[in-house]
Amino acid sequence: PADLLDADFYAFQHQLTPAEQGALRGIREFLETEVRPFADDHWERAESPRHLIPRIAELGLYANAFPETAQFENSSVFRGWVALEISRADPSTATFIGVHSGLAMTSIHVGGSEEQKAEWLPCLAAGELVAAFGLTEPGHGSDTAKGLETTAERRGDEWVLNGAKRWIGNGAFADLVVIWARDVADDQVKGFLVRTPSIGFTATKIERKQSLRAVENADIVLEDVVVPESDRLQRIDGFRDVAVVLRLTRADVAWQALGVAVGAYESALAYAKNRMQFGKPIASFQLVQEKLSTALSNITASIALCMRVSQMQDEGIQRDHHSAMSKAFVTARMRETVALCREICGGNGIQLGSESQIPGDVPPGYSIARYFADAEAVFTFEGTYDMNALIVGRAITGIPAFV
Ligand code: FAD
DSSP states (O other): OOOOOTTOTTOGGGGSOHHHHHHHHHHHHHIIIIIHHHHHHHHHHTOOOGGGHHHHHHTTTTTTTOTTTOSSOOOHHHHHHHHHHHHHHOHHHHHHHIIIIIIIIHHHHHHOOHHHHHHHHHHHHTTSSOEEEEOOBTTBSTTHHHHOOOEEEEETTEEEEEEEEEEEETTTTOSEEEEEEEETTTOOEEEEEEESSOTTEEEEEOOSOSSSTTSOEEEEEEEEEEEEGGGBOTTOOSHHHHHHHHHHHHHHHHHHHHHHHHHHHHHHHHHHHHOEETTEEGGGSHHHHHHHHHHHHHHHHHHHHHHHHHHHHHHTOOOHHHHHHHHHHHHHHHHHHHHHHHHHTGGGGGSOOOSOOOTTOOOTTOOHHHHHHHHHHHHHSSSOHHHHHHHHHHHHHSOOSOO
């Protein structure tokens, strides 16, 4: 079996195949050497680690979810563990991949024609181009299904897009943006592959973010952007197809949230064993042990939930409310966990890592502060906690509370 994470308390990873375990070990080594040590610096500079794009492609991490591009046969559970591992080292890098591969490539896989899949999936899997996913708007976040205002008007063999998008991950430098817009003729939401640069398309990086700082989000404006009919996602018929994409990706975000919690837990545990107060390591105090126990219990329950939701995806029985419950529950447990872990680290829990050799300073990549701040965006994107809870509430009662 793969070297288990200490945080995998119930040895869930034993359920992966030997090939999956081997791949996971290689990915972990890459993350520990090439990602984690530099994560704090990228976070502080608010810059995506773009030099990693080809390395991530070599490891197959954009490609794994799609039979057309996967390097080897793998399960949703395996891909969940990969998301956990990446986020455990750096939630911003996990989000970069989640947007490029999870949201954008899944949109093309779910909604594209065979020609569109053949044109885009291989080069996106190879990291030759970067993709983004433009759904949220300045005036519409939780209510995009009903409220989405960006328009698409057909003129012969072309469409003309007008509107604005907000918070678009990777949007500041993406080569391709999946734009969701409402057809003025039939009022249905359709998907468009907008290549950048395009006349009338502008993307402005959102500055001064305090969460997932190494993800470059953008405000996008579309002014009479012309898109050929051949770049409209041919198998998208309305918002219900966007919901299919979100059902798949929300389950991934739950795994990503687990990685944030595991990263924080591991940092706090190491810190608690080393930090001396009252002449003893703080790990020896009952109140600190209770916090660590709560953190590990949150992680363990969340792994069980994520594993089952991913299995249901492979069994073809995952419904919207299943992934909504995992996203809501796991992000809530993550938020509690990172707060407990930050508390354990005292004052050092609000600092990024540093290269200094000063005893007690936080080493690079082990900053609780980064996980603590990043947890807030993960709690909110791909449906806030509230909206995902209400999707579950609708399944329980049969009554939609948010339309
Ligand atoms: P709002 O919808 O305004 O919600 C504000 C509050 O009101 C929330 O607490 C919400 O739960 C609550 N609320 C709203 N309606 C109800 C209701 N009916 N009942 C109860 N409570 C309600 N979007 C993209 O399209 N592409 C991306 O790549 C992308 N990346 C992102 C990355 C980051 C770092 C962030 C922060 C956001 C990103 N988003 C992206 C946008 C994200 O999906 C939205 O922020 C999210 O859906 C919430 O929308 P909002 O921010 O407009 O909040």
